[in-house]
Amino acid sequence: MGDPIQLKDEGNKHFQAGETDEAIDCYSKAIKVCKDKKVLAVIHRNRSACYLKKENYVNAASDASKAIDVDAADIKALYRRCQALEKLGKLDMAFKDVQRCATLEPKNKTFLETLRRLGAEIQKWTYMYIYTGNYQIQNMFDILLDEEMEKDKREKAANNLIVLSREDAGAERIFQNNGVPLLVNMIETGKPEMILAAVRTLSGMCTGHKARVSTMCSIMAVDNEEIALATCNFFQCVNDSLTGGDAREYGKEEALVLGLKKILKVCGQISELPDQLPMTENTQLIASMCLNKLYDDLKCDPERNNFRDICDDYVKSKIDPNNMDKTIHAINTISGLLQGPFDVGNALVGRQGIMEMMVALCGSEREVDQMVAVEALIHASSKMSRASFIITNGVSLLKDIYKKTKNERIKIRSLVGLCKLGSAGGDDYSLRQFAEGSTEKLAKQCRKWLCNPQIDTKTRKWAIEGLAYLTNDADVKDDFVEDEPALKAMFELAKSKDKTILYSVACTLINCANCYDKKEILPELIQLAKFSKQHVPEQHPKDKKDFIEKRVKRLLKAGVTSALAVMVKADNAILTDQTKEMLARVFLALSEDPRDRGIIVAQGGGKALIPLALEGTDLGKVKASHALAKIAAISNPEIAFPGERVYEVVRPLVSLLHTDRDGLQNFEALKGLTNLAGYSEKLRVKIVKEKALPEIENHMFEENDQIRQAATECMCNLVTCKQVQERYMEDGNDKLKLLVLLSGEDDDNLQIAAAGALAMITASQKKLCTKLTCVTTQWLEIMQRLCLHTNPKIQHRGLVIVYNMLNSEDSELAKKLIESELLEILSVIGKAEDNPKRQEPIDAARTCLVKALELGLIKPFTSPS
Numbered sequence: 001m002g003d004p005i006q007l008k009d010e011g012n013k014h015f016q017a018g019e020t021d022e023a024i025d026c027y028s029k030a031i032k033v034c035k036d037k038k039v040l041a042v043i044h045r046n047r048s049a050c051y052l053k054k055e056n057y058v059n060a061a062s063d064a065s066k067a068i069d070v071d072a073a074d075i076k077a078l079y080r081r082c083q084a085l086e087k088l089g090k091l092d093m094a095f096k097d098v099q100r101c102a103t104l105e106p107k108n109k110t111f112l113e114t115l116r117r118l119g120a121e122i123q124k125w126t127y128m129y130i131y132t133g134n135y136q137i138q139n140m141f142d143i144l145l146d147e148e149m150e151k152d153k154r155e156k157a158a159n160n161l162i163v164l165s166r167e168d169a170g171a172e173r174i175f176q177n178n179g180v181p182l183l184v185n186m187i188e189t190g191k192p193e194m195i196l197a198a199v200r201t202l203s204g205m206c207t208g209h210k211a212r213v214s215t216m217c218s219i220m221a222v223d224n225e226e227i228a229l230a231t232c233n234f235f236q237c238v239n240d241s242l243t244g245g246d247a248r249e250y251g252k253e254e255a256l257v258l259g260l261k262k263i264l265k266v267c268g269q270i271s272e273l274p275d276q277l278p279m280t281e282n283t284q285l286i287a288s289m290c291l292n293k294l295y296d297d298l299k300c301d302p303e304r305n306n307f308r309d310i311c312d313d314y315v316k317s318k319i320d321p322n323n324m325d326k327t328i329h330a331i332n333t334i335s336g337l338l339q340g341p342f343d344v345g346n347a348l349v350g351r352q353g354i355m356e357m358m359v360a361l362c363g364s365e366r367e368v369d370q371m372v373a374v375e376a377l378i379h380a381s382s383k384m385s386r387a388s389f390i391i392t393n394g395v396s397l398l399k400d401i402y403k404k405t406k407n408e409r410i411k412i413r414s415l416v417g418l419c420k421l422g423s424a425g426g427d428d429y430s431l432r433q434f435a436e437g438s439t440e441k442l443a444k445q446c447r448k449w450l451c452n453p454q455i456d457t458k459t460r461k462w463a464i465e466g467l468a469y470l471t472n473d474a475d476v477k478d479d480f481v482e483d484e485p486a487l488k489a490m491f492e493l494a495k496s497k498d499k500t501i502l503y504s505v506a507c508t509l510i511n512c513a514n515c516y517d518k519k520e521i522l523p524e525l526i527q528l529a530k531f532s533k534q535h536v537p538e539q540h541p542k543d544k545k546d547f548i549e550k551r552v553k554r555l556l557k558a559g560v561t562s563a564l565a566v567m568v569k570a571d572n573a574i575l576t577d578q579t580k581e582m583l584a585r586v587f588l589a590l591s592e593d594p595r596d597r598g599i600i601v602a603q604g605g606g607k608a609l610i611p612l613a614l615e616g617t618d619l620g621k622v623k624a625s626h627a628l629a630k631i632a633a634i635s636n637p638e639i640a641f642p643g644e645r646v647y648e649v650v651r652p653l654v655s656l657l658h659t660d661r662d663g664l665q666n667f668e669a670l671k672g673l674t675n676l677a678g679y680s681e682k683l684r685v686k687i688v689k690e691k692a693l694p695e696i697e698n699h700m701f702e703e704n705d706q707i708r709q710a711a712t713e714c715m716c717n718l719v720t721c722k723q724v725q726e727r728y729m730e731d732g733n734d735k736l737k738l739l740v741l742l743s744g745e746d747d748d749n750l751q752i753a754a755a756g757a758l759a760m761i762t763a764s765q766k767k768l769c770t771k772l773t774c775v776t777t778q779w780l781e782i783m784q785r786l787c788l789h790t791n792p793k794i795q796h797r798g799l800v801i802v803y804n805m806l807n808s809e810d811s812e813l814a815k816k817l818i819e820s821e822l823l824e825i826l827s828v829i830g831k832a833e834d835n836p837k838r839q840e841p842i843d844a845a846r847t848c849l850v851k852a853l854e855l856g857l858i859k860p861f862t863s864p865s
Contacts, residue, residue: 004034008043015050024050041070045077052083060084075104082114091121140164141182144194158197165204174205260294260310263287267336268318268329272368281458281498282574288340289576295341308344311337315348319357324364328372331358335372338379349380362397367407374398374413378465412449412462418442419466443467443476447486450493457493461501464490468504471511474542481512481554491563499574502567506582509564512555513589514548552589556596560586561603568608581620584612587627597631606631606640613652625652626665632672637679650676650686657695663704670699670710677717684721693718693727700738709750712742716757725765736768737775743798744782748791755786755797762804769808773816780820787825787845792838799829799844806851818857826852 011026027047034040045067051060064081067074082097095118102111143149143157165171173179179201186198266287269276298304318330334354337345349355358380361373377398402414419442449455449463467490471477480486494505510516541547564583567575587609591597600606609631612624628649637646653676655661656669673692676683687693696718699711718724728735739761742754762769773779786798802822806814817823829845832838852858 002029002033004030004036004039004043007033008039008046011043011046015046020050020053023047024054037070041067041074041077045074045080048077048080048084052080055087057084057087061088073104075101078104079111079114086118091118094118141179141186144186144197145182145189155193158193162197162200162204165201171205174201179205257310260291260307261314263291263294264311264314264333264336267291267340268333270328270332270368270372272371273325273328282500284336285339285500285574288336289574290340291337291344292340292576295344307341308347311344312348312351324366324369327357328361328369331361331376332372335376335379338376345379355380359397362401367405367410370401370405371407371410371413374401374410374417378413378417408455409459412459412466415442415445416462416466416469419446419469439470439473440475440479443470443473443479446470447480447483451485451489457496457498460489460493461498461504464493464501464504464508468507468511471508474540474547477512477551478542478547480508481551481558484554484558487555487558487560491559494563495566499570502570502575503579503582505563505567506579506586509555509560509586510582512551513586514543514551515585515589548589549593552592553596556590556599559603561590561600561605561608565604565608568611577616577620580612580616581623584609584616584620584624584627587612588623588630591627591630594630594634597634601631601635601640606635607642607645610641610645610648610652614648621652622656622661622665625656626668628652629656629665629668629672633668633675634671635675637676637683646676646679646683647686650683650690650692654687654690654692654695657692657699659698663707666699667704667707667710670696670707670714674710674714674717677714681721684718685723687718688721688723693724697735697738700742705747705750708742709747709753712739712750712753712757715739716753716760719757719761720764725761728761728768729765729771734775736771740772740776740779740782743786744778748794751786751789751794752791752797755794755801759797759800759804762801762808766804766808766810769805770810770813772805773813780816780822784821784825787822787829792841795829795838795841796844799826799841799848802826803844803848803851806848806855811855814852814855815857818852823852823858 007026007030011023011030014020014023014026024047027043027050030043031040031047034043044063048060048063048067051057051063061081061084064077064084067077068081071077078097078101082094082101085091085094085097095115098111098114098118102108102115105111140157140161144154144161146154161174165174183198183201186194189195266277266279267284269279269284271279295304295307298307315330315333318326318333320326334345334348337348339345349358358373358376361369362377364370364373398414398417402411402418405411405414419439443466446463446466450460450467452460467476467480471480490505490508493501564586567583568580587600587605590605591600606628609624609628613621613628615621616624629652631640632649632653637649640646641649650673653669653672656665661669673687673696677687696711696714699707700715702708702711715724719728727733739754739758743751743758745751745754758772762772776782783798783802786794787802789795789798802817805817808814826845826848829842830849832842835842849858853860
């Protein structure tokens, strides 16, 4: 039978020689005759290694287990069983084995890496386990509601519940397993983390399911911003579900009425009154944004009319001459609507008696009445007609409040009311509402409050609100940008937690940089308006180009870019699409001067522009993309858009190539893509994948010389990409012909680009050398002109093309070239003395002659004896 030790040793030799089958045979024979348990364990362990190599994982695990049965601390057997179990998909058992190995040898890197990897795998499979429904819903709730349970286990259960709720099958299982009452229990604990998990789970459950909508509006008022934002998202899911189908299904009408009234209640809260809901700085703005989203998503006039009627009935129900608290709640609700669905709030303000009530409340003896009324007047006077009414009826009251009140919060609000009324004419110099110098005085006081750190953030926010209106006046914005401490104070507030300030900051910056849309008025129309005695808008002298440029420089110096970069990161519930558009406009104005783009990049402007170019209004995305194009055209992509962000820049730039964009946007997008295409092959592939080639080729036919040149330069940088070369190899198109003809144009820069593209593409694809001679009869003349050009750059490119044609393995083409006048041209250039200024074409010509010599097309020159 043989000696087991000898058989084991033979097996070891076979294994080391890579003879796995022979090794298994020896170990199997040794096992049959071995009587010593310890030796038998070693043989089983060794055979386990052989089975692993043979990918026979069942036998490998079995043999390793037999070795472990003898010695539980056999680290080799443990690790081999771990490997086999992993391959068999038994990750939890494999994890336990490697965990034991790591305990025995805690510094072994292999064990630690396997432990980490298996842990991650188990985590992934746990989620898949949840998705397939093999997880007990009740168990999750038990863990969450058990106050003695460990924190990490409760967090894991909460996350699992949220993930599960976002899948249709999972959400249905939660709903069917008494999930809603249990979620209510979680909310009633009053603990923020429990409420947050419950609200997020409800959001997932209600997405697309009308029957699962539950009343949660009051939660939005809790003193926790994350919960408020999560609840806002919940309402969006509710709205999407309710507005997605037949109005007769699932009690839509009742749910919408109930939901609206709850949100309107949040809008009307006044923290100075007793028994109010607790709120953060952003809660009421979030409620306004939620109302706006609900209103925007309604799909027909009857639904919008119903929305307006609900709001109207709610406000009317709160107005009570005998209960001032209820009345100011109604007025504050209107303020919330004016900040959200403005048309709805504006219609309410237009109701008989509402505007008069606001003005009357300004004269109340209670400070809280004055404060609510002044805020309402500020929001209501956005329309010129409203402003005119308040100027006639309320200005004296606002002035009186401003002078007499000792309450700073009311004083600053009355000042902002005066600011807004003073700017009702916009930037029309001829429509100043107040006397000369009044707006400058108001602005000076706003700047004074803004720079006072002793005043609370919410009150200082109103100072920016005032400046947002007053900076319509060019004198005010000129003074403001000269006041660097005030600018920096505004930027610091923009970076604070109170994000309700973002819109006002954006408005102020828009005004200072004059980057709002301004219709160009034809001189003929001005004369006609004057003749018919119509009003003609007048431009302030300080709104001319040189003043605007100076203001932009001041903003950059004060650090506007870093403030904008922080503002862009705000939550979408607060950073509306309109605000994003305004920020994009500011960025575009800042990047106008190429010398300023380095500052923008250094302060994070390049990265901040990417989300603005991808999300928001159509116009906002175009403005942000244009700013990106300006930066991409002259910046090092690695610095301007570090890491993977650079690939996100391509799509916005390609969007500017469409024919519906203006010429400047086309041109600067092409320059940006040219720079990116010259950076890396990966970026060139990305540009091709974004379907930019047809657009670039179209622009190569442009009549505008600059656009045509930019498109050709871009193509020159792209032709090294294999996908681009394949397009030129295809039959039935004029792509190659266009490059040849552009090489023969009179514009030097255009020739450099086109000839450069030809030089690179013919070097990569030899077949194109022959194809080049078929696309136009002028090809030889164009090649000769390139080789004779006075510009050494163009001449060098022409000579490289000629060399590529000689080297193309097309003997007939090479012969044709040498039999033409090109031989004489090459000889003249090649025989010239070395010249640093023209050395590249001289060397290229000599290389061509050497190639012709190698091909036997010319003979070496010999002197007569």
